[in-house]
């Protein structure tokens with residue numbers, strides 16, 4: 307009744323082969339017959355922390371979906387996302403930082419930051435209207451590609467939550483907060499992706515969506531119904547779905563039916579993981595308690611508060627108290643070259659299993675960047691980050707990427 311597939315995959319070849327095979331066998335009928343139809347791939351590009359931190363959609367999985375669509379002959383494919391409003395406000399281009407623009411160029415497809423789209427207004431709670439990107443309304447098919455992660459406001463972030471990225475700019479995203487779960491569901495009533503492909507390859511537990519811990523979960527869920535997939539994600543992560551506000555409200559309002567619940571029961575899914583909950587620090591927990599949150603939001607949405615918070619010192623205080631999860635560093639990463647320290651390389655092959663374009667980095671080094679695209683290298687640094695022997699050398703300026711290394715380098719090397 308609810309078409310659903312759970313795939314185990316960790317390496318780039320497993321991800322591409324298994325995902326493409328499943329999509330070809332079971333999901334081609336969901337797509338338009340017209341090969342020039344406008345198709346959107348909607349990943350989760352929440353911050354500039356790459357997929358290996360558990361934060362954003364894995365480039366290897368996006369590549370698999372792009373290859374599936376291109377193999378079918380579709381000519382108008384766009385990777386589209388309205389990235390996190392804090393980065394947008396700070397004029398930081400996450401799409402570039404995560405090398406999603408390079409991936410799009412590699413495959414010859416379009417890229418769009420939905421924060422700069424024309425708005426189409428939809429109904430929100432309390433008689434509000436919020437603007438979603440016109441592209442999302444006009445697309446003949448959307449493939450939703452969320453990341454499996456915990457979320458300190460909604461419990462978990464999966465298919466339903468990922469559509470917040472269809473809202474245009476910060477002003478519209480802010481409107482979600484007065485009734486977050488209800489408004490997420492309001493977006494989902496209007497924008498209905500044809501296929502959902504959930505990145506649960508490296509997920510995030512703890513204080514998600516940005517300050518949690520990556521967990522190697524090695525799975526991809528594919529399906530048509532976002533409620534089913536979100537229920538599956540919660541179950542496999544060991545999270546009671548009643549603690550996921552989007553799912554709890556969906557059940558309360560009848561969007562999750564008995565059919566959904568009995569389908570999940572019959573799947574008899576094991577609790578595969580036991581994700582640590584997204585527990586915020588004492589100050590953030592105090593302010594975000596249901597009794598006080600609306601007062602905080604009233605202040606947070608004022609121009610004065612936004613002005614004060616955009617200063618570096620206020621940003622640091624917000625980060626330390628846990629009221630802000632992201633650090634908005636303005637210095638770009640500039641990788642001029644990757645080279646191999648042959649004496650350290652043990653030929654273990656790990657780097658090749660992470661390359662989104664299927665390169666064996668060892669064979670193509672040194673890689674000069676830019677322009678590295680001629681070699682098929684996106685400059686994503688997955689290979690550099692996962693190498694357990696530090697055999698890949700980075701030449702250039704780490705910039706914002708230094709913060710990812712500071713927070714996650716050791717754990718990524720451990721789990722990759």
Ligand code: SF4
Pocket residue numbers: 650651652653654655656657658668692693694695696697698
């Ligand atoms: S991961 Fe590191 S050690 Fe292993 S093959 Fe690649 S460069 Fe060599």
Ligand code: SF4
Pocket residue numbers: 660661662663665667682683684685686687688689690
């Ligand atoms: S060679 Fe390394 S940096 Fe280049 S695309 Fe592959 S994983 Fe990314």
